[in-house]
Amino acid sequence: MQKNLKKQAHLNKVLKAVLNTNQLIGKESDPACLIQKACEELIGTMGYFNAWIGLLDEEGRHVKLTGTAGFDRAFDVMRERLHQGVFPCCMQHTLQTNDLVVITDPSAECTDCPLSKEYAGRVSLSCCLAHKGRLFGILSVSVPGGFSHEKDEHDLVLEVAGDLAFALAKIDAEKRNQALLDHSPLCHKIVDLGFNLQYMSANGFKLLKLEPNANVYGKPYPFDFFPEPFKRRMIKNLKHVKRTGETVSMEALTCDIHGNEIWLNSSLIPVFHDDGTLDYITVVSADTTQRKQDEKEKNGLEKRLKQAQKMEAIGTIAGGIAHDFNNILFPIIGMSELLMEDLSKDSIQYENAREILTAGKRGADLVNQILAFSRQSEHQMSPTRIQIVLKEVLKLIRSTIPSYIEINQDIKQDCGMVMADPTQIHQIAMNIITNAYHAMDTDAGKISVVLRETELALSDVPSKYIEPGRYALLSFSDTGSGIPQELMDKIFDPYFTTKEKGKGTGIGLSVVYGIVKAHKGDIIVYSEIGKGTTFNIYLPIIRLTDISDSKKSIENIPTGNERILLVDDEEPIAKLEKQMLERIGYSVTRQTSPLDALICFKESPNAFDLIISDMNMPHMTGLELAKEIKSIRNDIPIIISTGFSDRLEAQNLGGLGIDAVLMKPVIKSDMAETIRKVLDDVIG
Known part of the structure; x- marks a missing residue:
């Protein structure tokens, strides 16, 4: 009777130790802490005298972690041996048999073991920590000698070992899953049914520019710094998933904590309990910002290509018209020159012939505009100081634009020369400034003309149509009504205009476009409704060695008899x-x-x-x-x-x-x- 009571008391202590260990298993996520605290729990109720756990490395040749309780300094020697791969006989037998090994008299049977004295008068019970065929290590405990062959004793030790192995497998799986999530290009979040964030992967913190230790768990999701349209849409979709249990996909523009725009393509996935009730919602998001930028750039290039093709087609037609017009002008100009040679310079007939010649030359200038647009003109290019041209333009334009419109100029005299036709540069300035004036019409406003030299690196080039290098930047800005976004692709079309009848033909900007392209430059337009428009024109600067005197003074017309x-x-x-x-x-x-x-x-x-x-x-x-x-x-x-x-x-x-x-x-x-x-x- 006394023996049975003693046995029952011992089993109760062991059972309590097992229960305490099971409670510990659900709390610990670190293997070293788990095995150490498990050993302490196992001897805490006095159910076991000593306990130690050794976790093996991946190859099973060395013990990488140990947990101990109930030993003094004696286990230091054992720990060193385990780390070196020198295992005691109890551990060797356990690993070989994969079963519970009982050593009834360790002090006699394990004389070379550093713990043999600690086990004097006690029984050693050792078993493997294994789960689903995977071996994690070994558990060894000591019990009173009288209970060495009790089945209940063996079952409790095996139960503790099985629970610890299960916990270790779970920790390892969670660690592996966490590693996958941390290295995933996707952002993974877990949102509870109250729409509070419970988890976010490392990429999520990185994507949103949050510190890794940012206090976001338990806080409402979506975050406060997200833009309102995104927040409203996300909350609407979270409610839909919670209500219906259906997966929802969405792509929307949001931002990081610093306000930088981010496009996220997200799937909101419901996760259920075993009984079918909703547990939480997983939000998996892919950063599609680069794809969106690429699509935007691609669409822009396609628009520019269509624009270029359209301009080329119209230019071909314009070139043909210009050719026929030249044939009409030639006799007008030539005959007026011959008439002037035959008439007295003091006669009214001479003046009439000169007026005909002037009108013919004006027609020739119009042809040059058409040819510039069609990119077929052969203008006399020469080293040109744009400063001089702008001075003439501003002097002329000031007399034609009302005084209530302010004209500011910032013309840098150190801007280098460009290889250009001065007449065409004059046309550019006149056309754009006139357009700026019409954009303000009767309202007071300001026109700004800026000329400066700029160095464009590869990263600074404003479009794909010019190369890095030194450019003269000719900028015209106004405070007018601005150009609607839907019209930006049409402003260089011939005859396209938003002006009232009688205020413009719509050919001005198309001519500007043709001239700039013929000068191997580019024109970039920025506009905002209600704030105004800026035209930036880039023309390549020429080196001093490129400059030559292309003009010759001709005092007399050469003759001949050939x-x-x-x-x-x-x-x-x-x-x-x-x-x-x-x-x-x-x-x-x-x-x-x-x-x-x-x-x-x-x-x-x-x-x-x-x-x-x-x-x-x-x-x-x-x-x-x-x-x-x-x-x-x-x-x-x-x-x-x-x-x-x-x-x-x-x-x-x-x-x-x-x-x-x-x-x-x-x-x-x-x-x-x-x-x-x-x-x-x-x-x-």
Whole structure:
């Protein structure tokens, strides 16, 4: 009877130790703390005299962690041996058999064990800590000698070992899952049914620019610093998941704690208890900010491409119109020049002829605008100081814009020169400033004109259409009504205008666009409704070594007596050119058909010193005619006359057999100078 009571009392103490250990298992998440506190609980009720736990490394050859209770300094030697992989016999037998090992007299059976004296008069019970085939380590306890073969005693030890192994497996799984979450590119959050945050992965803290130890758990989700539209939508979707148990996906714009915009594509996933009731909601979010930026950039590029294609198509049409218009202007300008030569400078007829010439030149300027838009014009580019052009523009524009509109200027004199046509730079400034004035109309406002030199690194380039380097930045700003966002893609379209009838044709900005592109620059527009618009124009700065004197002073029109074969399918133009050339001494044979001209040349190839041919003619172009003539007589110089020369790039003229190009409408002095230069080069 006494023995049974003693046995029952012992089992009660052991059972209490087991229960205490089980309570500990649910609280601890650190393996070292778990095994140490488990050993302390096991001896705390006096159910066991000693307890130690050793956790093995991944290979099972060494003990990496130990927990002990009920020992003095004796376990220090044991710990050192375990770390070195020297296991006591009880542990070896346990690992070999994977079963409970009972050593009834450790002091006699384990003489080489550092703990043999600690176990004197007691029984050692050892078993493996294993869960679902995975071995974690070993548990060893000592009990009174009389209970070494009690089944209940064995079952309780095995139960403790099984519970500890389960806890260790759970901790390891949670650790592995945490590692996966911490290295996941996604942001994982757990939100309870009161919509309070209970967990957020490391990437979530990083994404939102929160400190890793930020106090966010238990706080309402979504966070206070999120923008209101995002918060309203997130809360609406959380309520829907809670009410229906359905997964919801959403993509929305939010921000980090510093206010930087972030696009998140989130899935709100319900997680249920075993009984089917909702436990919590997992919010898994992917950062789609870069994709959104890429899509925005792609859409912008597509719009620019469509714009460029549209401008190119319209430019082709404009170039054809300009060519025909040149043929109309040529006789007007040429005949007025001849009339002025024949009339007295003091006569009213001379003044009338000069007015005709002036009107013709104005028409030529209009053609140049059309050709600039179509990118087919051949303007005289020269090193240009934009400061001088702007000074002329501002002086002229000030007299035409009402005084209630303020014009400010910040023109840096140290801005370098650009290779440009000064007339076209003048057009740019006049068109944009006029548009700025119309944007303010009757309201008081301010127009700002800024010129400065800027160095653009690769990261600073405002568009893909210019390269890094030094640029003259010409900026025009106004405080007008601004341009609606939906119209920004149309402002460079020809004839597009928002002005009232009579206030503009809509060709101004399209011309500006063509000029800037022809100068290998770019134009960027910024506008905000109610605040105004800014046009930034970037033109490449030229090096000093690029600068050459491209203008020559001509005091007298050069003359000559050589023989010229003149070919132009337009009868009035051919007749006019013949008169011009004969007045300065040349002998001219005129042909209005390239085929007839070729026959004429074949019959007498040495009867001519120079060929002047129009470019665009029926049956045969000027280039084709030049090729045929060169095949007959290779040394004959040839000049091509054209309204636009997209096929006559300067570097290819020699290869095409062309010695020079005359741009229509031809001015008499220009033609005389070009002819004389070509003939003199042949003579050497």
